[in-house]
Amino acid sequence: MADDDLSRIARGYRRFAEEDAVVASPLYAVLAAGVAEDADLLRFLAGLPAGRRQPMLLFATLQYLFGGASDPAELHRLVLGEAERVRATMTERATQTNEPARCAALLPLLAGLPGPLALVEAGASAGLCLYPDRYSYEFDARAVGPRRAVHLTTTTSGDGPVPDRLPEVVARVGIDLHPLDPCDEDDRAWLRALIWPGPAATDRLARLDAATEIAGADPARMLQGDIVRRLPEALALVPEGSTVVVFHTAVLMYPPQEQREAFVRLVRSSPVRWIAQEPTAVLPELDAALPDAQAALGRFVLSLDGRPVALTAPHGGRIDWLPGAREIIAG
Helix, strand or coil, rough: CCCHHHHHHHHHHHHHHHCCCCCCCHHHHHHHHHHCCHHHHHHHCCCCCCCCCCCHHHHHHHHHHHHCCHHHHHHHHHHCCCCCHHHHHHHHHCCCCCCHHHHHHHHHHHHHCCCCEEEEECCCCCHHHHHHCCCEEEECCCCECCCCCCCCEEEEECCCCCCCCCCCEEEEHHHHHHHHCCCCCHHHHHHHHHHCCCCCCHHHHHHHHHHHHHHHHCCCCEEEHHHHHHHHHHHHHHCCEEEEEEEEEECCCCCCCCHHHHHHHHCCCCCEEEEEECCCCCHHHHHCCCCHHHHCCEEEEEEEEEEEEECCCCCCEEEECCCCCCCCCCC
């Protein structure tokens, strides 16, 4: 086991503590900083397959198996004392955060497209973002749609559109390597474990529970497998006369670069509209079109057909429209 492997893992955990979790989850920031200084835990993580060592997966596993860890010492004890259980879960499970609040950023784009819409989500997890028409919204206190069990409030800046209606959705198709069933108690437990403890946790857990009830009552069509290989099949399932929208949120950072590039080529060559909501550095061509790439750090870039229109909060709640967004969406 090379020392540079351990150093690389430690740097990733320090970065998570200092940049990703410090505000959203102070507990996870403390735990991640502890892992970065714990040689035994670093060696445990280095023994996992590449792509299975990230903080979110480790902390979700501890939440799922044990109800979480309260401090670095307890984390050390749980991981090393139950190493086989932790290793098995981190190998079998994947980070599949399914945040329905991200639909608030999708809605202004979807409402601007000619309906009816057929939605195809790449990396769908349990498919909770396939129901934007079943949720209700407030954009800067302006209501959209009748009040529903999942109600999403969003603060905005810039000159972006505020929808005056919910879209008509006639098909919902998801693709995922390991689709989660919103009716399955174990899958629901994993989804709950993926929510970070912190100031937003109570609202996010309630929203997740309500969204899984909606999805479970009217399940989307889910295809298991690679998003590149299965996308043509998904597109063949949509009804004629609908506007097909391929979308994804916080998904493309996980596949290797060659797969991301193949997916983008396939989407661009298909007769679909394309909505992406991804972190910076995932789609470099979008980053290059941002007016201020530095301001986008820690945010998601929302784009329509390969053109960035807004910066959004990773778990919903804020949209900062970029110059020209209204014209791009209207066009």
